[in-house]
Each structure stands twice: as C-alpha cells, then as structure tokens.
Amino acid sequence: MMEKAKPVVTVLGAPDEPQPPGIELLDGHVEVRSACDEASLRETLPGTQILLVTDFRTEALRAAWPSADSLQWVHATSAGVDALLIPELVDSDIPVTNAQGIFDKSIAEYVLGAILIFAKDFHGSLAYQRNHQWKHRDTERALGKRVLVVGAGSIGREIAKLTSAIGMEVYGVARRARRDDPDFKEVFASEYLHEQLGLADYVVLSMPLTPATEGMFGPEEFAAMKPEGRFINIARGAIVQTQALVEALEKGRIAGAALDVFEQEPLPAEHRLWDFDNVIMTAHMAGDFIGWRVALIEQFMANLAHWQKGEKLFNQVDKKLGYVVQG
C-alpha cells in the first residue's frame, strides 16, 4: 500500500521568529515549509495545502496570494485574525480557523489582576515603596463593583466568569442582547453601549478588531464613562482612538486604564501614554502564559486530525464578521 502523501504546511512566522517553539511537534506529521515575509511566502505557497500563521501582525499574505494554488485551510495561532482577512481570502471557500480558547483564561486573569491593582491601588503603593514612604490609604473593594465586558466571545466570557467569581456585577455588550446568559447578569445589544458605559466601574474591551469595531472607542465613548471608571483593553489597539484615550486621561474624564494592546506596537518610547500615573501598560502579552506556543501547536494538531479525516474544523472564523461566532 502506498503511503499517503503528507499535507504540505507553510508556517508563516514573524521575521524575527520564523520557526516558533512548538513547531517541531509537526515533524513527521506534515511536510513543513517556512516563510516569514512576502518573498519567502511566494516561494512556499505553491503546493501548500495548509497555511499556519504564527505571526498575528503579518501582512505578507496579501501580496503572495496569487501563489496560493493549492490552499485548502488557513489557521492562525492567535485569537485575532484581523491582519489576515484580506478580501481574496474572505471571498474564497477556504476556511480560516483561529486559536480561540487558548488565551482565554490567561487574559481573564490579567484583567482581574488589573482590576485589583486599581481597586487596591497597588500602583500607588509601588510608587510609595520606591520612595520608601509608609503611606496608609483606604482603598476600594472589588466586591459589588460593576464590570462591563464589551464583546461577549470566548475571552469576554472567561473575563465574566472570573470577575463574577469574586463577587463583581458583570454585564456584557454584544451584537445580540440576551438575558439568560449563564456568565453575565445581562448582555445588552450594542445600541445600549453608551448607557452601559455610564454605569460601569470597569469597562473591558474584548471584541475582535473588524471593520465594524475599528476606532469605535473615541471621544464620545470615553465621555460616556463615569469619571471613576477604569478602561481595560486586552483586545486590539486599533479599536480605540488613541488620541481620545490620551485626552480622556489628561482631562480626568476616566480614572485609569490598563492597556495590553496599542494602535502601534511596539508603542514608541516617546508616546504620551507611558507616563500616566493611573495607566498600567504591558507589551501585548496578557494571554501569553508560559507554554502558550506549544499549546497553540497542539491545538492546531487537534484540528489537523479533523482535517485529515475530512471532519469539520473547529474554531472556524466567520470571515465576513471576522471572528468565531459563539454557538
């Protein structure tokens, strides 16, 4: 019996990391090719059946697309697939899957940590500590405070679970309203966003970046928040109009922000955001727990097993919407 040909997988990695850790798990299962930019992708795409995109920022596919003569499946090892969804791919029959689920719990822990830093003013305590200052303050409880999770997908849901678990009151905003959601006290439709922003102590962005959400957080949204409200973004920087956020912070229209994502990454060293006392900034790492790269490849291989058996792939992105639609 002839051995069945192994599927050809092109790994599209970042230029500084063409072969992310974990890729070695593919050895023996598939034929692995490597690309990290337009030129190398153009070379590897012909004959490639599966494109495995490990660099969520890459835009190499757009130019290399014409070389995709055998492509049957695109998998992204990220939750966000915004950079990947070029019109040609969206209009094609090629399914796109993502890494939904891998980062959820880690991101939710990050959000809970940020909330507790704000509530307990650990931020302030660390500043006093640097000055060797003993400075007692009364601080807030998280208990009973209101969280608004904008984007009730799998990450938003996990954020709702963790914040509810410590006694916070958690509401959601999504495309469709729903009352009987197990993880949210209530999920409001998008048209209630402004009203809900005005009630929330913590506003957490956890929606995908799509044409519909790009720049959707601007001056009006920050103005709609309570002056005591804190803003947390673990989604994508481009959902927020950065200048509007800076102004809201400068003018005290909101009480603070925790930001893991930025319009421009890395954030330039001279950016105004670095210096706010009430802003916590991290380098797009909220979901990146130790072991995440291997977990991503393991998830891809689980989906590969489906593909090889001709079964339905899981985590299929609705390419028009730009994210995996919750069941």
Added chain:
Amino acid sequence: MMEKAKPVVTVLGAPDEPQPPGIELLDGHVEVRSACDEASLRETLPGTQILLVTDFRTEALRAAWPSADSLQWVHATSAGVDALLIPELVDSDIPVTNAQGIFDKSIAEYVLGAILIFAKDFHGSLAYQRNHQWKHRDTERALGKRVLVVGAGSIGREIAKLTSAIGMEVYGVARRARRDDPDFKEVFASEYLHEQLGLADYVVLSMPLTPATEGMFGPEEFAAMKPEGRFINIARGAIVQTQALVEALEKGRIAGAALDVFEQEPLPAEHRLWDFDNVIMTAHMAGDFIGWRVALIEQFMANLAHWQKGEKLFNQVDKKLGYVVQG
C-alpha cells in the same frame, strides 16, 4: 418611669485619631468618653462599662488597668487583639470581642491581587513602563497553582474562597486537621507546615499574632519553601523573623513577597525591605476599604444591642488562644 442610664463607653483611640470617623453613630445611644493614651485612659476608665479600642497598636491598657473599676466588656475594632490581651484582662471574666468579618473580603481581594501581580509580573511591567520600554514576556497562570493559607480563621477562609474561585488549588494549615472543609481542598495540622511549605506556590499568613505564632516564620520556614514560592503576609509582622525574610529574599530562597504588615510599623525609611524588586509593600491597609471605619462602629453597635438585652456577644475572642475560635 425613670430613663435607664446609658452605658458608659470609653473610646480608646490612637493619639493622632482619638475620635475615629463613625464614632458619632454612638451619639444618643451611649455616654461616650475619649482616651488616647495611658493618662487619659486612667481618667476615663472609672465608671466605664465598655471599652471600645479603635487603635490596634495601643498598649495604654496595661498601665491604666487598675482604674477599670466597672469594666464589663472590651471590644476591639480590629481583627488582631494581640496588643490588648494583657494578663489581667485574660485572667478576668470580662469578655473581649473583635471585628472579625469586617476585613475578610477586602483582605482576600488584596491577597488575590498580589498573587496576580506576581503571576502576570505586573510589577515588572510597571518598571518597564517607567523606562518607556516595550518588553514582551511570557508570564504565569494562577490557574492550578497551589496556595497554602496558614491560619484557617475567617480571613483565611475568605482568602481560600477567592483563590479557589479562580481555579487555584487551596490548602490550609490550622491547629486541627480537617478533610471535609468546604473552602479548602484539605486543612493540615500544624505539624505538616514544613511539608506543605515545600509544595506551595503561594504561602499566605493569615493567623493571629499570639505567643504561639510570634516569630514562627524564621530561617527554617523560608528554607522549606520552594525557590519559586511567594510569601504573602497580611497577618501581623511579628509572626515573621524579618531578618530571616530579608535573607531568604537576598539569597533567592523564595521568589518574592507581598507584605502588608511589619515587625516595626511604620517601617523605617532606611529598611532593606523597601528595595527588593520582587517585594510588594503596603502600609498595613490590606483590609481598609473605603467605609471600614463606619462599618466597624456599626458592627460594635450590633453587638451593643446584644449586650443591652443581656444576650451573648458575638465575635468573642478566646483570650487564652488570642482569637475567635471558629464554630
């Protein structure tokens, strides 16, 4: 009908705060006297039926004790009553009650916040932020990590609830072992402390300061911890041999510490502890949520209602043990 005489309450406050906020709630209910040191306490004690101690550090009672000619009840608006339990009071029939319950949830949030700061290295991120440095790192998950709560009283129990709620594995150490505890996976007897210290990712002290616990965390206890273990103290500073903690940190025998309490408070500005990169320090404020002072007086008044009706007081401290024994 003659009006019943109002009970005489002496409020023993700190010299810089003889009348803490909330005391005004007592107006009309009791006759309030104020003291803030030995001399004033000696003057107000004669005829005082109830001593309301709002300064958990005060040692004024020892010298003023002979003036306590009518004392029937001592209430402390703190969880810890270590400074208050002079032998004369311990040997008397006078009940001592404390503020058990008021600080529990707030302290548990503080502990969870500290754990998430360590897990997500927010501490490191804030340092990079000050330098305008974009620095991606993989960080830990809290999920599945092992917490050892030393002291399974009402504060320890609340810490167990919150940390369990986010998926940590929570064990306790207490005087008595118990397997069927709803809030801990298992509570081990004290003789297993060292063994358990070696297994824990986070060690949290939440026991009272008593003659039995004073200085009980010394070189051997820190040596028993994992090098990756973090140490969190929200109990009392004197439970820990500070020099042993400093050495454990200096020699990397433990991975970090979050400290809200210190042998000497305020901690002197020149103390070595201020400067560790992996230490989070706060000014004995973990439990002090906004509104705590009023909550404390409300709790006292609830107990006062029991006292006035001749009913059993709640939160009675076992004076020999130095804390409220859990039911």
